[in-house]
Every structure is written in C-alpha cells, then in structure tokens.
Amino acid sequence: MSNNYWEDVYLNKDSEQVSWYQTQDNRTIEHLKFHNIVADAQIIDVGSGASLLIDQLIEAGYVHLHVLDLSATALAQTQNRLEQKQLDRSHIQWIVGDIAQAPLPKNYFDVWHDRAVFHFMQSDLQKQSYLHQLKASLKNDALLLMSTFAENGPEKCSGLPVQRYSIELLQNTLGVAFQLQQHEHAIHLTPWNSKQNFLHSVWRYSPE
Numbered sequence: 001m002s003n004n005y006w007e008d009v010y011l012n013k014d015s016e017q018v019s020w021y022q023t024q025d026n027r028t029i030e031h032l033k034f035h036n037i038v039a040d041a042q043i044i045d046v047g048s049g050a051s052l053l054i055d056q057l058i059e060a061g062y063v064h065l066h067v068l069d070l071s072a073t074a075l076a077q078t079q080n081r082l083e084q085k086q087l088d089r090s091h092i093q094w095i096v097g098d099i100a101q102a103p104l105p106k107n108y109f110d111v112w113h114d115r116a117v118f119h120f121m122q123s124d125l126q127k128q129s130y131l132h133q134l135k136a137s138l139k140n141d142a143l144l145l146m147s148t149f150a151e152n153g154p155e156k157c158s159g160l161p162v163q164r165y166s167i168e169l170l171q172n173t174l175g176v177a178f179q180l181q182q183h184e185h186a187i188h189l190t191p192w193n194s195k196q197n198f199l200h201s202v203w204r205y206s207p208e
C-alpha cells in the first residue's frame with residue numbers, strides 16, 4: 001500500500017460514497033452513556049476519516065476529542081463540516097499520522113474508538129505496533145470500542161485485504177489485559193446497499 005493510498009481515497013471519492021459511510025453511530029454514543037463516560041473524558045477516534053461520529057460526540061457534550069487519521073484531507077473534511085454546523089471545535093486535537101507510529105500521550109485516554117481500522121493491520125509487526133500504542137496511551141480502566149469485519153465479513157475493505165475477527169480471535173489478539181464487556185454482530189449497509197458483517201466489541205483495559 002502506498003503512503004498516499006488513503007489520501008487518494010479522500011481526494012477522489014465523495015466521503016458519503018465510500019463503503020464505510022454511515023449517517024450516524026448511535027451504538028457508540030449508547031456505549032459511552034452506558035459506561036458512564038463523563039463529558040470531560042479524553043476520547044480518541046483512530047482512523048476517524050471523515051466520520052460523523054465526531055459531530056455526535058460534540059452534540060452529546062464530549063469536549064476533549066482527539067481525531068487521528070493518515071489522511072489530512074479526511075480530517076479537513078471533518079473540520080469543514082463541523083464549521084458549517086457551527087459545532088465547537090475548540091478542544092479537538094487533530095493528528096495526521098499512522099496509528100502504529102504517531103506520538104501519543106502516555107496513560108492518557110479514557111476511551112479509544114476504532115471502527116474499521118485495526119482490521120487493516122495484517123502483519124504481526126503492524127498488530128504489535130498498534131497494540132503497543134493502544135496500551136501505552138490508555139489509562140487503567142479505560143474503554144476500548146472496536147469494530148472490525150466479522151469472521152463472515154468481506155475479505156477486503158476499500159480494496160485492501162483485511163483480517164476478519166471472531167470474538168475469540170480478537171480476545172486472543174488483544175490479550176488478557178482487555179476484558180470483554182459487550183459484543184454483537186451487526187450488518188452495515190454500504191451506500192449501494194451491499195451487506196457487510198461487522199463485529200462490534202467493548203473492552204475494559206485492566207493491565208494488572
């Protein structure tokens with residue numbers, strides 16, 4: 001994959017016409033409420049792209065948001081959209097970078113959200129780098145919300161091969177420091193109405 005792969009995707013495609021587009025992510029907001037995540041929690045959305053989740057997080061009252069993606073264009077699209085909606089962007093940290101390498105604060109985040117990003121980590125090295133970042137930057141008892149393609153999901157996402165996960169494989173991959181809170185299988189409909197089987201999961205980080 002070239003370094004510009006994702007930048008080209010966002011430069012050349014309408015963000016509402018990519019397979020992963022969704023108009024809302026109520027599941028994530030409900031999980032945050034259920035787990036009593038307070039308004040001043042530090043929340044990071046990795047591989048956020050131009051996702052509308054950020055709009056919903058702001059509308060739900062969350063202020064300390066961190067938005068990370070390889071594509072500067074995707075983040076600019078989110079920034080423009082928030083401006084048009086006159087949503088408060090003043091506390092948002094924007095990070096253009098690779099989640100496997102980007103400098104992140106240590107022992108810092110209360111919530112890490114990943115929808116359809118970890119499943120691109122194919123090699124052991126990529127997975128270990130991602131997990132190192134994840135563990136180093138989460139506070140103890142932080143929540144991890146992770147959505148990947150399920151074991152019966154597509155073999156590719158945006159033309160790239162992905163690792164599909166059962167809940168057992170994901171638990172084995174994350175390790176015992178992550179304790180499963182909830183999981184469910186759900187179908188995502190692409191803008192052209194094809195079905196993608198996702199595995200949505202919520203984990204508590206308890207390293208001791």
Ligand SMILES: C[S@@+](CC[C@H](N)C(=O)[O-])C[C@H]1O[C@@H](n2cnc3c(N)ncnc32)[C@H](O)[C@@H]1O
Binds near residue numbers: 007
């Ligand atoms: C399938 S899209 C999902 C976007 C968003 N999470 C959502 O649910 O709408 C994958 C996103 O991950 C980003 N991405 C892929 N590999 C990445 C990496 N190594 N580091 C940071 N972002 C990455 C891409 O630029 C893209 O925006």
